[in-house]
Amino acid sequence: MVTRLDPALAAYCETHRQEHLAELQRWIAIPSVSADPQADGEIRRCAATIVDRLDALGMHARILETGGNPLAYGEWLGAPGKPTVLIYGHYDVQPADPPALWHSPPFEGVVRDGKIFGRGAVDDKGQVVMHLAALEAHLVTRGALPINVKVIVEGEEEIGSPNFEAALARYRHEFTADLAIVSDTAVYSEGKPSLTTSTRGLIHWEVVVHGPDCDVHSGYYGGVVRNPIEALAQMIAELKDADGRVAVPGFYDGVSELPPQQLAELRALEFDEAREAAALGVSELAGERGRLPLERMWFRPTLECNGIWGGYQGPGQKTIIPSRACAKLSARLVGDQDPERIKAAVAEFIARVAPTGVRVEIESFGGVRAVRTSRDHPVVAAAARAMEAGFGKAPIFIGTGGSIGPVASFDRVLGLPQVMIGVGLPDDQIHAPNEKFTLSQFFGGILTMAQLYDELAAMPTRD
Amino acid sequence: MVTRLDPALAAYCETHRQEHLAELQRWIAIPSVSADPQADGEIRRCAATIVDRLDALGMHARILETGGNPLAYGEWLGAPGKPTVLIYGHYDVQPADPPALWHSPPFEGVVRDGKIFGRGAVDDKGQVVMHLAALEAHLVTRGALPINVKVIVEGEEEIGSPNFEAALARYRHEFTADLAIVSDTAVYSEGKPSLTTSTRGLIHWEVVVHGPDCDVHSGYYGGVVRNPIEALAQMIAELKDADGRVAVPGFYDGVSELPPQQLAELRALEFDEAREAAALGVSELAGERGRLPLERMWFRPTLECNGIWGGYQGPGQKTIIPSRACAKLSARLVGDQDPERIKAAVAEFIARVAPTGVRVEIESFGGVRAVRTSRDHPVVAAAARAMEAGFGKAPIFIGTGGSIGPVASFDRVLGLPQVMIGVGLPDDQIHAPNEKFTLSQFFGGILTMAQLYDELAAMPTRD
Numbered sequence: 021m022v023t024r025l026d027p028a029l030a031a032y033c034e035t036h037r038q039e040h041l042a043e044l045q046r047w048i049a050i051p052s053v054s055a056d057p058q059a060d061g062e063i064r065r066c067a068a069t070i071v072d073r074l075d076a077l078g079m080h081a082r083i084l085e086t087g088g089n090p091l092a093y094g095e096w097l098g099a100p101g102k103p104t105v106l107i108y109g110h111y112d113v114q115p116a117d118p119p120a121l122w123h124s125p126p127f128e129g130v131v132r133d134g135k136i137f138g139r140g141a142v143d144d145k146g147q148v149v150m151h152l153a154a155l156e157a158h159l160v161t162r163g164a165l166p167i168n169v170k171v172i173v174e175g176e177e178e179i180g181s182p183n184f185e186a187a188l189a190r191y192r193h194e195f196t197a198d199l200a201i202v203s204d205t206a207v208y209s210e211g212k213p214s215l216t217t218s219t220r221g222l223i224h225w226e227v228v229v230h231g232p233d234c235d236v237h238s239g240y241y242g243g244v245v246r247n248p249i250e251a252l253a254q255m256i257a258e259l260k261d262a263d264g265r266v267a268v269p270g271f272y273d274g275v276s277e278l279p280p281q282q283l284a285e286l287r288a289l290e291f292d293e294a295r296e297a298a299a300l301g302v303s304e305l306a307g308e309r310g311r312l313p314l315e316r317m318w319f320r321p322t323l324e325c326n327g328i329w330g331g332y333q334g335p336g337q338k339t340i341i342p343s344r345a346c347a348k349l350s351a352r353l354v355g356d357q358d359p360e361r362i363k364a365a366v367a368e369f370i371a372r373v374a375p376t377g378v379r380v381e382i383e384s385f386g387g388v389r390a391v392r393t394s395r396d397h398p399v400v401a402a403a404a405r406a407m408e409a410g411f412g413k414a415p416i417f418i419g420t421g422g423s424i425g426p427v428a429s430f431d432r433v434l435g436l437p438q439v440m441i442g443v444g445l446p447d448d449q450i451h452a453p454n455e456k457f458t459l460s461q462f463f464g465g466i467l468t469m470a471q472l473y474d475e476l477a478a479m480p481t482r483d
Numbered sequence: 484m485v486t487r488l489d490p491a492l493a494a495y496c497e498t499h500r501q502e503h504l505a506e507l508q509r510w511i512a513i514p515s516v517s518a519d520p521q522a523d524g525e526i527r528r529c530a531a532t533i534v535d536r537l538d539a540l541g542m543h544a545r546i547l548e549t550g551g552n553p554l555a556y557g558e559w560l561g562a563p564g565k566p567t568v569l570i571y572g573h574y575d576v577q578p579a580d581p582p583a584l585w586h587s588p589p590f591e592g593v594v595r596d597g598k599i600f601g602r603g604a605v606d607d608k609g610q611v612v613m614h615l616a617a618l619e620a621h622l623v624t625r626g627a628l629p630i631n632v633k634v635i636v637e638g639e640e641e642i643g644s645p646n647f648e649a650a651l652a653r654y655r656h657e658f659t660a661d662l663a664i665v666s667d668t669a670v671y672s673e674g675k676p677s678l679t680t681s682t683r684g685l686i687h688w689e690v691v692v693h694g695p696d697c698d699v700h701s702g703y704y705g706g707v708v709r710n711p712i713e714a715l716a717q718m719i720a721e722l723k724d725a726d727g728r729v730a731v732p733g734f735y736d737g738v739s740e741l742p743p744q745q746l747a748e749l750r751a752l753e754f755d756e757a758r759e760a761a762a763l764g765v766s767e768l769a770g771e772r773g774r775l776p777l778e779r780m781w782f783r784p785t786l787e788c789n790g791i792w793g794g795y796q797g798p799g800q801k802t803i804i805p806s807r808a809c810a811k812l813s814a815r816l817v818g819d820q821d822p823e824r825i826k827a828a829v830a831e832f833i834a835r836v837a838p839t840g841v842r843v844e845i846e847s848f849g850g851v852r853a854v855r856t857s858r859d860h861p862v863v864a865a866a867a868r869a870m871e872a873g874f875g876k877a878p879i880f881i882g883t884g885g886s887i888g889p890v891a892s893f894d895r896v897l898g899l900p901q902v903m904i905g906v907g908l909p910d911d912q913i914h915a916p917n918e919k920f921t922l923s924q925f926f927g928g929i930l931t932m933a934q935l936y937d938e939l940a941a942m943p944t945r946d
Contacts, residue, residue, distance in 0.1 A: 220702060224800045233764030237914075238787050239683060239885030242815050243779030244759070246769035249788040249810075250723070256713060257720035296707070301696030306709035306840040316706030324701050325712040326803055331790035332811060337687045337848065339813055340789055347712075348795060350802055352705050377769040385800065422702030451700075 025409045029470045032157040037463060040153040041136065043073070044462070045129035047111070047145040048138035054089055054112035054179045063175055066111045067092045070148070070173050077156055079171065084191055086183040089175030093194055096155075097168045103479045104168035106197035106436070108426055109148035109204060110177035113140035114451045121453035135456040142457035143450040147203040147442060148173055150462060154469035166477035170197055174426065177204070181425040188433050198437075198481050199399050200430045201472070203465075205420060205442030208289060210458070213407045213415040215400060216440035218318065221353030221390040222423040223363050227252065227370060228346050230379040235331070235340040246377030248345040249330045255380075256347065258373040259323055259366075263309040266323045268369040274356030278319055285416070286314045318419030322352045323366070352421060359387040388428045393438060402475035403439040410468025443468065488872045492933045495620040500926060503616040504599065506536070507925075508592035510574070510608040511601035517552060517575035517642045526638055529574045530555045533611070533636050540619055542634065547654055549646040552638030556657055559618075560631045566942045567631035569660035569899070571889055572611035572667060573640035576603035577914045584916035598919040605920035606913040610666040610905060611636055613925060617932035629940035633660055637889065640667070644888040651896050661900075661944050662862050663893045664935070666928070668883055668905030671752060673921070676870045676878040678863060679903035681781065684816030684853040685886040686826050690715065690833060691809050693842040698794070698803040709840030711808040712793045718843075719810065721836040722786055722829075726772040729786045731832040737819030741782055748879070749777045781882030785815045786829070815884060822850040851891045856901060865938035866902040873931025906931065 033040075052066035053059045067083055067090050074081035074094030081094035089112060097104070116126035116139045124130035129138040140146070151171065158165050172195070176182060188195050207214040231248035232241070261267045278286075291313055297305050307316040316322075330345025332338035351362060363384035374380045393400055395417050407415040420440075430436045443465035449455045496503075515529035516522045530546055530553045537544035537557030544557035552575060560567070579589035579602045587593035592601040599609070614634065621628050635658070639645060651658050670677040694711035695704070724730045741749070754776055756768050770779040779785075793808025795801035814825060826847035837843045856863055858880050870878040883903075893899045906928035912918045 222702070222802065231765060236763065237885065238785070238789060238813060239685070239815060239883070240780070241763070242785035242787050242884060243770045243783055244768045244776050245763060245765065247787050249791045250719060253716040253719035253788070253791075256716035260713070300699065300704070300708060302694060302708065302840050303842065304840050305707045306838070307706045313707050317703070320706055322701070322705035324705050324710050324804055325716070325794065326701060326801060327794035327796045327805070328712045328716075328808065329792045329796045331788065333790045333792045333809075337811060337813065338789060339685065341787055342790070345791065346796075348800065350701060350800065352702060375769070377765055377767050379766065420702070421705060422700065 025467060025471050026474065028161045029157045030467060032161050033153065033463070033466050033470060036153070040149060040466060041131070041459070043153070044136060044141070044146050044149045047149060048129035048140055049127055051116070051127045051139070052112050052175065053115050054176050055115050063089045063112065067173070067175060070111055073152060074171060077152065077159055079169070084187065084194065086187045088183040091175065091187060092173040094171045095169065095194070096165050098164060099166060099168050101481070102167045102477055103198040103481045104170065104196070105473070105476055106195065106200045107151050107169060107171045108174070108200055108202045108430070109151065110144045110174040111148065112175045112178050113143070113145070114178050116453070118453065123454055131459070134460065135458050136462070137454055137456045139455055141455050142444040142448045143455065144177070144204045146457040146462055147444070147465065150443070150465040151203065151469050153466045154473065157466070157470050158473060166474050169473070170194060177426070184426055185429050185433060188429060195434060198479065199476070200436045200438035202424065202427055202438055202440045203442045204424060205440050206444035206446055206448065207442070208416060208418050208446070210445055213411040213413055214418045215403055215407065215415045216420050216442065217395050217400065217417050218354070218392040218419040219390065219424050219427055219440070220321070220421055221357065221359060221428065222386055222388040223351050223353065223359045224385040225349040225363070225366060226346065226383045226385070227255070227349065228344055228381040229255070229374070230344050230381070231341065232343055235343050238339040238341050241341055245341050246375060247341050248378050249342060251375050251378045252328070252330065252345040252347055254375060255370050255373050256325055259369070264307055266321070268366050270365045271321070271323070271362060273361070274358060275321060276355050278315060283312070283315070286312050289314060289416070317421040319354055321354050321357060323349065324351070325349050352423065354390045355392070357390065359389055388423050388425060389432060391427050391431045393440070397437055398479055399437050399439050399476070402479065403441050403472060406468050406472035406475050407441065409471040410464045441468070441472070488930060488934050489937065491624045492620045493930060495624050496616065496926070496929050496933060499616070503612060503929065504594070504922070506616070507599060507604070507609050507612045510612060511592035511603055512590055514579070514590045514602070515575050515638065516578050517639050518578050526552045526575065530636070530638060533574055536615060537634060540615065540622055542632070547650065547657065549650045551646040554638065554650060555636040557634045558632065558657070559628050561627060562629060562631050564944070565630045565940055566661040566944045567633065567659070568936070568939055569658065569663045570614050570632060570634045571637070571663055571665045571893070572614065573607045573637040574611065575638045575641050576606070576608070577641050579916070581916065586917055594922070597922050599922060599925070600917060600919045602918055604918050605907040605911045606918065607640070607667045609920040609925055610907070610928065613906070613928040614666065614932050616929045617936065620929070620933050621936060629937050632936070633657060640889065647889055648892050648896060651892060658897060661942065662939070663899045663901035665887065665890055665901055665903045666905045667887060668903050669907035669909055669911065670905070671879060671881050671909070673908055676874040676876055677881045678866055678870065678878045679883050679905065680858050680863065680880050681817070681855040681882040682853065682887050682890055682903070683784070683884055684820065684822060684891065685849055685851040686814050686816065686822045687848040688812040688826070688829060689809065689846045690718070690812065691807055691844040692718070692837070693807050693844070694804065695806055698806050701802040701804050704804055708804050709838060710804050711841050712805060714838050714841045715791070715793065715808040715810055717838060718833050718836050719788055722832070727770055729784070731829050733828045734784070734786070734825060736824070737821060738784060739818050741778060746775070746778070749775050752777060752879070780884040782817055784817050784820060786812065787814070788812050815886065817853045818855070820853065822852055851886050851888060852895060854890050854894045856903070860900055861942055862900050862902045862939070865942065866904045866935060869931050869935035869938050870904065872934040873927045904931070904935070
C-alpha cells in the first residue's frame with residue numbers, strides 16, 4: 021500500500037516550488053560561518069531571518085540566547101491532545117575555503133543541472149527550509165497544523181554545539197516535546213530513500229610520553245635512553261591486533277553482533293569497494309577483518325589516532341632523542357558502549373603497555389554515546405510512510421558512522437524518541453567546495469515532511 | 484716507566500700560563516656562531532685572528548676559502564725526513580641560547596673556581612689554543628719543531644661540516660700528511676685521562692606514509708580507511724624486538740662482539756646507572772638487553788626516531804583520519820657496518836612491514852662510517868705516552884657514541900691514521916649554557932701536546 025499525500029498539500033508544494041527555492045537562495049546568501057570569529061553579524065542576521073520567517077508563518081517565534089550563537093525558535097501549539105514535535109536543524113555553515121575551487125560563488129545559491137549550489141545548500145539550510153515549506157503548506161491550505169510543533173534552529177552545529185546542552189537546561193519549556201525530528205543526514209544513494217536509525221558516539225584522549233628532561237644528543241645517549249617516539253609508536257601498535265580488532269580488554273563490552281537479517285540487508289546494498297578506495301586515493305579499504313564495509317562504518321566501534329607529534333619536524337636532520345612525544349586518539353562508539361568505561365579502559369591499557377624508562381600522561385575528553393532508534397518505533401514507521409509518500413518508494417534503514425551531538429543530547433538528556441530523516445545525497449560535497457542540494461531531493465523532502473506531520477498526528481503523546 | 488717531559492718545554496708552558504689563558508679569552512670574545520646567518524663578519528674575524536697567530540708563530544699561514552666559512556691554515560715543514568702531522572680543530576661555536584641561563588657573559592671567558600667559562604671554551608677553541616701554545620713552546624725554546632705540522636682550523640663543524648670534503652679535494656697539498664690529530668673530544672672523567680679510539684657512523688631516513696588523498700572524517704571513514712599514523716606506528720614498532728635489538732635483517736652485519744678484555748675494561752669503569760638516569764630525568768636506562776651501558780653507547784649500533792608528525796596537533800580535537808604521517812629516523816653505526824647497505828636494508832624492511840592500504844615513501848641521507856683506531860697503532864701508543872707525561876697517569880681507552888664528520892673524512896677520503904686526543908670533561912656543558920674548560924685540563928693538555936710532538940718525531944713517514 022503506497023501512502024497517499026493529501027492532494028491539497030501536494031498541489032500547494034507543487035505550485036510554490038519557485039518560492040521555496042528562492043527562500044533557500046536568500047538563506048544561502050547569508051554567510052553564517054560559525055567558525056569565523058568575524059561572522060557574528062551574519063550569524064545574527066541569519067537567526068533573525070529565520071525568526072521573521074517563522075513569525076510570518078504564524079508561529080510564535082523568538083531568538084533564544086545561549087551565550088554563543090543564538091537559537092532561532094518558533095512554536096505552534098494549537099493542536100491540543102496531539103503530539104508535540106521538536107524539529108531540529110542548524111543555520112550555521114562550514115567555511116567556504118578554498119573559494120577558488122568553487123564553480124559559482126559559494127554564497128549565491130546558483131541553480132544549474134537540477135541542483136542548487138552554495139554553502140549550506142543541504143547542510144543544513146536547505147533541510148530547514150524544507151520543513152518550513154511543509155509547515156507553510158499545512159498552515160495555508162488548512163489554517164492549522166495536525167500536531168504541535170517546536171522548531172529549533174541552532175547556530176553552532178559546525179563547531180561542535182558547545183552551548184547546546186546548557187540551552188537544553190535553560191530553555192526546558194521550549195524543548196519539552198514528545199519526539200524530535202532531525203534532518204541533517206543523507207540517504208544512501210539517489211533512488212534509495214533512507215532513514216538513519218543510528219549514530220556513533222565519540223570520545224577522545226590525549227597521550228603524552230615523557231622521556232629525558234630535555235632533548236638529548238642521539239650519539240651520546242643513543243643506546244641507553246628510551247626514545248619517547250618509539251615508546252609511543254609501540255603503544256599505538258599494541259592497540260589493535262592483526263585482524264584490526266581493538267586489543268583493549270572490555271572495549272567491545274556493549275557491542276552486539278548484527279542480527280542475520282540486518283547483515284543480509286547490508287549485503288544487499290550496493291557498495292563498490294574498489295570504487296570507494298579509488299575515490300579516496302587508497303589502494304584498498306582496511307578495517308576489521310571478516311566484516312562488511314558498511315558494518316565497519318556504521319555498526320562497529322573504532323579507535324583512531326587523529327594526530328601525532330614529537331621531536332624534530334623541520335628540514336634536514338637533527339640527531340636528538342626527544343624529550344617527549346604526543347598523540348591525540350579518539351573512538352567512535354556503538355550500541356551500549358559506555359563512554360566513561362571505554363575512556364578508562366583505553367587509558368589503563370596504554371599505561372600498562374608503556375615500556376619502562378618513560379612516563380606516560382593520559383587525559384580523556386567528551387562522552388557522546390551512540391544513539392539508536394528502533395526501526396519498530398512508531399515514530400520510525402511514521403517517517404517511513406512519509407518518505408514513501410514523498411519519494412514514491414519505501415525507505416531502507418541505514419546507519420551513519422558520524423556523531424551528531426544534539427542527537428545524543430536529545431537521547432541522553434531529554435530521553436526523546438527521534439527520527440533522523442535527511443534527504444541529502446552522498447555526493448553533496450558537504451564541508452567541501454561546490455556543496456549542492458539536488459532539487460528532486462529538496463522537493464521530495466518537502467512532500468515527505470508535509471506527510472510526516474500528518475502521520476505523526478496519530479502518535480501517542482507523552483502524558 | 485713514566486715518560487719525562489723535556490724540562491725546558493715544561494718550564495716554558497709553566498711560565499706562560501697567563502698568556503695562554505689570555506689568548507683563549509680573546510678567542511672566546513669573538514662570537515663565531517656558525518649557525519647564525521648574521522655572523523659572517525665574526526666568523527671571518529675569528530679565522531683571521533687564528534691566521535695572524537699562526538703567522539706570529541712563524542708558520543706559513545693563510546685563509547683557505549671553501550665556499551662557506553673559511554679554514555684557517557698554517558704549516559711548518561722544516562723537519563725533513565720526519566712525519567707530517569695534520570692537527571685538526573674548529574673555531575666555530577654553537578649559539579649561546581638561552582643567554583639568560585649563563586652565569587657570566589658567554590663571550591667573555593670569565594675565570595672562576597679554576598675554570599674558564601664561555602662559549603667555545605672547550606668546544607673547540609680551548610683545545611686549538613692548547614696546540615698552538617705547545618707549538619709555541621717548541622718554537623721558542625728550540626727554534627724548531629721536531630715534526631712537520633699542518634694546522635687546519637675549520638669554521639663549520641657545528642653545522643655538520645658541509646664544505647669539508649670538497650675542501651679536502653680542493654686543497655690536496657695542504658691536507659697531505661702522515662697522520663691526523665683531532666682534539667675535539669673529552670676524557671672519561673677527571674683523573675681518568677683517556678684516548679678515544681672509535682666514533683660511530685651516522686645515516687638518516689625520512690619516511691612518509693600516505694593514506695587518503697586528503698584528511699577524511701573519522702566518523703564517516705573510521706573502520707574502512709587505514710590510518711597512516713597507525714600504520715607508521717606499527718612500522719616503527721616492528722623495527723626492534725622485545726630485547727631492544729634492531730629487527731632489520733642484515734643490520735648487524737659488520738658488527739663484532741667486543742673481546743672479553745675490552746668488556747672487562749668497560750666493567751671496570753665507574754658507571755652509575757641510577758645517577759645517570761636521575762641526571763637525565765628518567766626512571767631507568769634502556770637499550771639492548773644484556774649489554775653494558777658503555778657498550779651500548781660506544782660500541783653498538785642504534786636506530787632512533789628523531790621526529791614524527793601527522794594529523795591534527797593543535798588545541799582541542801579534530802576528528803580526522805589524516806592524509807599522511809611522517810618520521811625522521813637515524814642510525815649510529817659501528818665496526819664495519821656499511822652505510823649504503825644499512826640504508827637500503829632499513830628502507831626495504833620498512834616498506835615490507837608496511838600494512839596494506841597505505842603507500843610508503845622512504846628517502847635516505849648521509850653516509851658517515853664508524854671510525855676505529857687500533858690501540859696498537861704506534862700513533863696511539865705515542866699519544867698514550869704523551870698523555871701520561873701531561874697528566875701523570877697512563878690513559879684509558881674509550882669510545883664515543885657521537886660521529887665526527889671530519890674524522891670520518893680523514894679516515895675514508897685520506898686514509899689517515901688518526902688519534903683523538905681531547906682533554907675536555909664530561910660536565911663541560913658543551914652546546915649548553917655555562918660551557919667551561921677546567922684549567923688543570925687545559926694546562927695538562929698543553930703539556931700533553933708538547934710531548935706528543937716529540938713522541939711523533941719517532942714515527943715512520945708515509946713514503
